[in-house]
Structures are given as structure tokens and as C-alpha cells.
Amino acid sequence: MTKELETLLTELYVLIDDHVVEPRSGRGRRPVLSDAELLTLTVAQMLLGFDCERRWIRHAHHSVELRALFP
Numbered sequence: 001m002t003k004e005l006e007t008l009l010t011e012l013y014v015l016i017d018d019h020v021v022e023p024r025s026g027r028g029r030r031p032v033l034s035d036a037e038l039l040t041l042t043v044a045q046m047l048l049g050f051d052c053e054r055r056w057i058r059h060a061h062h063s064v065e066l067r068a069l070f071p
Contacts, residue, residue: 005047009069013040037070 017036024035033041041060050056060066 005044006065006069008047009040009044012043013037013069016040033070041066041070 013036016039017034020039021035024031044066045056045060048056048059050059
């Protein structure tokens with residue numbers, strides 16, 4: 001992953017988290033990924049050209065760069 005893509009995804013995450021996604025209530029289990037993280041990963045899937053959901057999930061799971069962005 002290039003630095004430009006990493007920067008874009010970071011900025012996109014902040015934008016989504018601040019302006020698109022409403023905060024969750026404190027009830028129930030805490031999700032593994034926040035709504036903002038999930039939306040950012042969905043955009044990354046499209047930007048990187050993954051049209052197969054299964055391939056994308058496998059790639060995202062094994063990608064050291066993506067895992068560093070979404071700990």
C-alpha cells in the first residue's frame with residue numbers, strides 16, 4: 001500500500017467518523033470494528049479493485065498494512 005493510499009484512508013476514516021456515523025449507545029457488545037472503520041474498509045475495497053468479497057476479506061485479513069491502520 002502506498003503512503004498516498006494510507007493517507008487517503010486515514011483522512012476518509014476521520015471524515016466518516018466525524019460527519020457520517022452517529023455514535024453508538026453504550027448498550028450491548030462492543031463491535032470488533034466501528035461503523036466508520038467498516039465504511040472505510042468498504043471504500044478501500046472499491047479503490048483497490050476487489051470485486052469479490054471473499055478475496056477482499058482474505059486480503060484485508062493478511063495485509064500487514066491494513067491491519068496496522070485498523071488495530
